[in-house]
Amino acid sequence: MNWLLSTALIIATVGTIVSLLMLLRYRPVRGTYSVSLRHFTLLLLVYITVILSFSNLYLGLEMLGIAVLKEGNSHVEGTVNHLIEDIVYFSAVTLLSVGYGDLVPVGIGRIIAMVQALFGYLLPAAFVVTSVLQVAKKEE
Template sequence: MNWIISGALVLTTIGTIVSILMLLRYRPIRGAYSVSLRHFTLLLLVYITVILSFSNLYLGLELLGFEVLKEGNSHVEGTVNHLIEDIIYFSAVTLLSVGYGDLVPVGIGRMIAMVQALFGYILPAAFVVTSVLQVTKKEE
């Protein structure tokens, strides 16, 4: 069972890296508007991929026995569905903001949450940079 969870963790990490590289290498279709609906859709898909990848990472560590999240002063408890729900919520809040404080990372979860928050700041910047570079190349 641990091999399956470890394999899933590796695959989600690779998926996150590939999604970010896709965003950086994406070139919008040339036309009247250099930033297209396709570009925004790609950004949305990258956000969803990163949220679900980090959720899978948190869940995998929880299932391997590492304490990653606390709710209040106690370990996140409840059914597996509740755990998945809490982890996806925490992952989305960490990526899209700095967090609300209702779920708090502990142990290795702190390092992972810092990396995820960094991705949350880098993704919009990468989106803008790729868009501006395309406009600049188009004008030359």
């Protein structure tokens, strides 16, 4: 079981890195606006991939018995469906904002949440930079 979870965590990490590289390397088709629907779709897909990858990481650690989230004053508990729901919610809130405080990372979860929040701030910046560079190239 530990081998399976470790493999899933590695796949999630590789998926996140590949998604970020795709966002940075994406070039709009010549003759179209540099900020296109395709570009926004790619950004959305990268966000979804990163949310699910970090969710997979949190879930894997929870399944290994390493506490990463706390709800109120107690460890996140309940059915597996409730755990998955809480983890995906926490992952999305951490990536898209600074969090609400209803679910709090603990232990190694704090470091992972900081990295995820950093990704959340860097993704729009990468999107804007790629778009601006494409506009600058077209003007030359």
